[in-house]
Amino acid sequence: MTDFLLYAFLAGIGVASVAGPLGCFVVWRRMAYFGDTLAHSALLGVSLGVILDVNLNITVAAIPLIMAMGLVFLEQRGFLSLDTLLGILSHSALALGLILISLLPDVRVDLISLLFGDLLAVTQSDLWVIYGVACAVMLLLGLLWQQLINITVDPELAAVEGTNVTLVSTALMLITALVIALAMKVVGVLLITALLIIPAATARRLSHTPEQMAVVASVIAMIAVVMGLAMSWYIDTPAGPSVVISAGVLFSLSLGYRRLAS
């Protein structure tokens, strides 16, 4: 196998492993639009990173995180519904990111690969970043798992029983920002939410506990990565969208599975 394909495969598997459990929280907590907003702001992170000449990995994770904090602050002020706030911030961030990129003197940024991912261009150093961050995310999820489930079920009950809800939900936002920074390499800014939601929604029909659903979602995301890469290799389709459409196909199959089972 050629190196670039191996790297693409490893990168995809690494991202899929964390996209599964995080995607479950996005589905359970109805955060799909929230995820979209953070993903769009990651593009702004790229352009700011280039302009300020800092490591892109840092700005790509930091801008969504700042955005998430801002959202929480604005929501608590309560003068607009969260839905409207997300709509405003999401598209403003996307537009601002696009404008800044277009203003860059020489074209050092490949816009299409940012928007739709460039899995086949993953380098060895990218792999180190992906696996390092994926391990950190897994560790955080593992440590906070019970508490994360608890605040997802009911934050007030969790608080009365002694869970620090603010701390745990802030940690979840941090995790989301990190995973978005990773997933950007695989499927790009516009398709990140799909990689989070579709495997989790597919896993729902096959699981009876939250843990089962998280693991099954990871496995489904991995299968989608392999299918997408194969598609890209054999019929020369763009890798990111191929991964997402593969996940979509798996979801449709899971609908049929339920019908067969019952």
Place this chain on the structure above:
Amino acid sequence: MLLTLNGIHKSFAEKPVLEDVSLSLKQGEITTLIGPNGAGKSTLAKIILGLIKPDSGTRLSNADLNIGYMPQKISIDPTLPISTCRFLQLANTSHQACHEALESVGIRHLTKTPIQRLSGGELQRALLARAILRNPNLLVLDEPVQGVDVNGQNALYKMINSLAKTLNCGVLMVSHDLHLVMSATDQVICLNRHICCEGHPEKVTQDPAFINIFGQTTAIYSHHHDHDHNLHGEVLDDHNHQHGESCNHD
């Protein structure tokens, strides 16, 4: 004394919700908080729970205060696969304790059922089971019989009563429905932003402030049902008389 509130004030967006509220909750005593909609009952309950901070006033609690909370309602997204047993285990990881709690509220048979599939009455029982799981010395119940039919309400109140006796804990019950609650309560607090009147049920119902809010017609509810029903509405006959067919109901 488990918990004492002193001169609590709370406003939301400059609109006062609670004004100079003071109360104390004691071990082994049932306190019922009643008041019309928008009287600030839930806000007061949340201050007692420590979920929100008052603008002024103090909340003093016993060092070993351990609260069991039964929220008014709970909505869990249907995409979260979680059984009733697992729902309880979020409060206390012991499998044994969860089974015992479910047993004591009479829904042991629903252990493995997804929590989203429970009926209104079953869900209230599951919430009650979770509230008693950590052996609390104070139970805070926010409208505990919501969405339960009248006979179910009566059964639920009886259950709360006997559980409170077993645990020997204090109980704060929030309700807008005074008929059913009052017969089993030690202290009634009638709230309408401020405390209008408080004391024993008999005393409170005669208070002009109470009559002003709830009207003259309200009397303490006493139940004349001489038999019980199980969860399916069938008569559980432990009396020495015959029931007609029409006595079975849901």
